[in-house]
Amino acid sequence: MGFFSRKSSNKKQSPKLICKPNDIDSFKCILLATHRNLDLDISWSEASALDSNLSNSLNLKETDSLPIIEDQDITMSRADALLGYLNIKGSAPAVHPKKARVLAQQNYWIQLLDDKLKPLLSDFEGNKDAIKTILTAVDKQLSVDSFMVGEFTLADIHWLAAYRAIEERISDSLTSLTHLSAWLIQMQDRIPHHAEKLQAHAT
Amino acid sequence: MTDLFEKMASQAGMADTSKYGLSGDLKKTQYILELLGTPIDANTLKCLLTAGEQGMEMNSYNTDKMAAEEFQAEFQKISPFGITPCLKEADFMVCGTKAILAFIDARGLGYSLSPLNAALVAMQNYWSDIAIKQFAPVAEYLINKEVNGTTGNDAEQLSRLDLYLSALDNQLRNNKYIVCDKYTWADLHWTAYIHLIVVAGHVDLINKHQNVAAWWQKIKTKKSQCGQDLVAYELLPNLDDIKTGRLQSVEIQDY
Numbered sequence: 001m002g003f004f005s006r007k008s009s010n011k012k013q014s015p016k017l018i019c020k021p022n023d024i025d026s027f028k029c030i031l032l033a034t035h036r037n038l039d040l041d042i043s044w045s046e047a048s049a050l051d052s053n054l055s056n057s058l059n060l061k062e063t064d065s066l067p068i069i070e071d072q073d074i075t076m077s078r079a080d081a082l083l084g085y086l087n088i089k090g091s092a093p094a095v096h097p098k099k100a101r102v103l104a105q106q107n108y109w110i111q112l113l114d115d116k117l118k119p120l121l122s123d124f125e126g127n128k129d130a131i132k133t134i135l136t137a138v139d140k141q142l143s144v145d146s147f148m149v150g151e152f153t154l155a156d157i158h159w160l161a162a163y164r165a166i167e168e169r170i171s172d173s174l175t176s177l178t179h180l181s182a183w184l185i186q187m188q189d190r191i192p193h194h195a196e197k198l199q200a201h202a203t
Numbered sequence: 204m205t206d207l208f209e210k211m212a213s214q215a216g217m218a219d220t221s222k223y224g225l226s227g228d229l230k231k232t233q234y235i236l237e238l239l240g241t242p243i244d245a246n247t248l249k250c251l252l253t254a255g256e257q258g259m260e261m262n263s264y265n266t267d268k269m270a271a272e273e274f275q276a277e278f279q280k281i282s283p284f285g286i287t288p289c290l291k292e293a294d295f296m297v298c299g300t301k302a303i304l305a306f307i308d309a310r311g312l313g314y315s316l317s318p319l320n321a322a323l324v325a326m327q328n329y330w331s332d333i334a335i336k337q338f339a340p341v342a343e344y345l346i347n348k349e350v351n352g353t354t355g356n357d358a359e360q361l362s363r364l365d366l367y368l369s370a371l372d373n374q375l376r377n378n379k380y381i382v383c384d385k386y387t388w389a390d391l392h393w394t395a396y397i398h399l400i401v402v403a404g405h406v407d408l409i410n411k412h413q414n415v416a417a418w419w420q421k422i423k424t425k426k427s428q429c430g431q432d433l434v435a436y437e438l439l440p441n442l443d444d445i446k447t448g449r450l451q452s453v454e455i456q457d458y
Contacts (some may be wrong), residue, residue, distance in 0.1 A: 074322055081329035088321035100309035107301035108286070115299075116284050137283070 014041045015071035015089075017082075021046070024118060025079035026067040027161035027198055032083055035157065035191045036092040042200065083154075095154050105149040109141070110158045117162060124169055132173055135180065142179035146186060160187050164198050207277040208237050208291045211264035217452075236261040236307070240288035242440040242450045243350055245339060246300040247288045248395040253304050254453040255435025256391070256428040257311020261453040268448055304388070313429030316388050327382045330374065330389035334396055338367045342396035342403075349403040350445055361408070364400070368412045375414035379421070386428065394422050394436065402442045432457045 017033065017040045019026030033040050045066065065077040069085065076082060087094045097103045117134050120127035138159060141148060148155035163170075163184065174181055188195070212218040236254065238261050240247025247263075254261040266274055266287075281289055282298040289298040290306065297306060308315055318324055341364045347353045371393065374381060381389040397409060397419060410416045427433040438451050 074325075076325050076329060078329050078332045080332045081325040084328040085321045085325035088319075088324055100306050101295050101297075103309050104290075104295075104297040104302040104306035107305050108297055108299050111286060111299040111301045112284055115286065134284070 014039045015069055016041045016043065018043050018045050018066060018068045020066040022165050023066065024161050024165045027164055028079060028158055029067050029082050029086060030197055031157045031161055031191055031194055032086045034194050034197060036086065036090050038086060038090045097151065097153050102149055102151060102153065106153040106155040109148050109155040113158050113162055121166065135170065135173065135177060139177040139180045142183045152190060156187065164195065207281055208239065210277065211239060211269065212237065212262065214268060215264050217262050234293045237291040238263045238288060239266050240450065241265055241267050242445045242448060243346055244288065245342060245395040245399055248398060248439055249300055249391060250288055250303050251438045251451065251453065252391050252394060252435045253307045255433055255438045256316065257307050257313050258427060258429030258431040258455055259307050259311050259453065260455050263450040263452045265448045265450040311429060316386065316391060318383065318385065318387055323382055327387045327389045330381050331392045334392040338396050342399045345403040345405060346399040364408060368415055372412035372414045375418050386425065390422065398439050402445065431455050
């Protein structure tokens with residue numbers, strides 16, 4: 001199987017989403033699919049059979065390729081690819097701001113998460129202060145509007161995924177981040193029952 | 204208050220006269236964009252390519268031209284987490300490649316660079332991600348070696364380069380562009396990195412891969428997406444530009 005492969009199949013079934021436990025990218029995919037009412041067959045794995053093929057072809061680290069989607073004749077990996085796919089599939093409207101400035105701000109906050117916050121999480125204790133600084137900036141941003149960039153966008157989905165992946169480790173800090181706490185309550189209404197879906201692997 | 208953009212514009216001799224409306228001539232693009240970046244940075248090159256593809260006028264300022272201490276103090280104010288490059292449009296400012304590319308694409312005159320089909324979007328994002336996360340470090344290594352004399356494990360880097368170019372070559376077997384027969388973001392990302400590799404003196408490594416070489420020839424002469432008389436690739440800096448810190452601005456002549 002190649003790194004972005006197709007195989008023939010006539011059966012119509014729900015797309016399979018293979019996720020990694022407590023992985024921000026996997027959580028992003030589940031949250032977006034849940035918000036867009038996409039029916040996915042979610043399973044959890046530390047690594048998949050596809051990984052070894054990917055590793056051979058592109059020397060990727062084994063777990064780099066999760067999450068993965070298998071949808072009928074198509075198999076794809078890498079979060080950006082999956083999120084692009086999930087944001088178009090189905091009949092619900094895509095999460096895509098119409099205004100260029102909102103779109104740009106949405107992407108700024110997504111990049112802050114991916115490029116600045118995520119690398120710090122591998123040594124959570126050692127980077128506690130830097131993580132707090134970023135979360136404080138998010139809290140400040142949320143003091144201006146109810147959502148990350150004024151309206152509900154992918155930035156909310158990305159940051160909700162990050163929060164859910166680290167919530168046990170930041171519970172002490174959360175009391176001082178009042179706007180972030182209020183936003184979380186709002187997100188529970190916006191994407192109902194998402195926490196249960198994200199924790200399903202633990203049961 | 205004077206911000207970093209105004210200081211850079213003034214330093215580049217582009218303040219006032221280059222601002223929209225001062226000459227009295229209305230142009231299709233309502234505001235001239237302003238970009239802070241560096242010519243050796245692939246992300247800055249992607250912004251130039253996008254502005255060219257979408258026919259957006261943009262004044263570009265090389266941040267290396269400002270004394271490091273002064274720049275850091277000013278830069279901290281506009282990008283507290285150090286995300287680069289940065290873009291300004293009138294009273295709006297944003298930093299980060301993802302943000303800038305999406306902004307110019309949405310503002311521009313041409314069709315969006317992103318396909319509408321879900322599978323094509325996924326494939327576009329997949330190949331963009333490979334370029335950004337896997338291929339970029341190799342391109343950065345080679346251009347930094349050429350321009351700044353940095354050293355490292357050449358054999359390992361060249362082996363990685365060959366691995367990714369072979370994968371890209373395979374992908375381009377049946378397509379005009381990387382994802383399909385239309386130019387997408389995947390092409391734009393790979394263009395920036397491959398350009399830096401070519402500028403660093405390794406065109407032979409590109410030409411070794413037949414399909415990549417053919418794609419590269421198309422990219423170098425492709426007219427911009429927006430229909431203006433412009434080849435976006437020609438906006439990219441050559442080795443001399445990179446060494447002397449020259450960053451081209453995007454000017455649209457044929458309104």
